[in-house]
Amino acid sequence: xxxxxxxxxxxxxxxxxxxxxxxxxxxxxxxxxxxxxxxxxxxxxxxxxxxxxxxxxxxxxxxxxxxxxxxxxxxxxxxxxxxxxxxxxxxxxxxxxxxxxxxxxxxxxxxxxxxxx
Amino acid sequence: xxxxxxxxxxxxxxxxxxxxxxxxxxxxxxxxxxxxxxxxxxxxxxxxxxxxxxxxxxxxxxxxxxxxxxxxxxxxxxxxxxxxxxxxxxxxxxxxxxxxxxxx
Numbered sequence: 001x002x003x004x005x006x007x008x009x010x011x012x013x014x015x016x017x018x019x020x021x022x023x024x025x026x027x028x029x030x031x032x033x034x035x036x037x038x039x040x041x042x043x044x045x046x047x048x049x050x051x052x053x054x055x056x057x058x059x060x061x062x063x064x065x066x067x068x069x070x071x072x073x074x075x076x077x078x079x080x081x082x083x084x085x086x087x088x089x090x091x092x093x094x095x096x097x098x099x100x101x102x103x104x105x106x107x108x109x110x111x112x113x114x115x116x117x
Numbered sequence: 118x119x120x121x122x123x124x125x126x127x128x129x130x131x132x133x134x135x136x137x138x139x140x141x142x143x144x145x146x147x148x149x150x151x152x153x154x155x156x157x158x159x160x161x162x163x164x165x166x167x168x169x170x171x172x173x174x175x176x177x178x179x180x181x182x183x184x185x186x187x188x189x190x191x192x193x194x195x196x197x198x199x200x201x202x203x204x205x206x207x208x209x210x211x212x213x214x215x216x217x218x219x220x221x
Contacts, residue, residue: 021219025216029212035219089212095194
């Protein structure tokens with residue numbers, strides 16, 4: 001049932017959107033707190049400050065579920081230009097840690113590649 | 118499909134085999150090892166990972182420990198996935214509105 005073309009972790013919720021706005025504006029909407037709050041409210045986050053970046057063109061936040069058991073999870077936003085002068089926004093929302101442990105097996109710091117069985 | 122996501126979370130093929138065996142019904146560790154080329158300590162480790170992930174639970178019965186799929190764990194994962202799968206599109210609608218405003 002595994003999909004060998006899947007390029008992200010097996011346990012991530014991955015969503016991709018095409019936006020009309022250029023990457024620079026999308027980037028500001030995601031990274032500047034006053035803008036970010038308007039579409040991704042503080043109430044949904046464990047911490048309004050982003051996690052340390054792992055690379056260019058991405059920003060990560062820690063989310064906290066608003067209902068018990070209030071599980072925390074990490075979401076990564078990746079912004080890149082698309083062919084129409086707009087942006088492709090990729091949202092990679094990882095399962096909360098307790099479940100994530102199942103998927104990444106023993107090598108717990110390499111969550112980004114799925115080993116196709 | 119939420120069920121598909123749950124199974125995808127079981128990326129390790131051995132654990133997946135264990136989990137699917139348990140999906141058929143509760144059993145003890147030695148019954149679980151039948152037909153699987155796996156040592157007893159390795160089985161214990163895999164079961165511990167599944168248990169810590171909230172997918173499997175254990176119950177002592179006399180001298181044996183029985184294992185079964187934890188229905189609460191599955192329900193929780195399914196609920197979490199369903200919630201955020203519906204939540205993100207609404208957030209993106211709000212983001213698009215904001216991006217339009219920023220254009221002024």
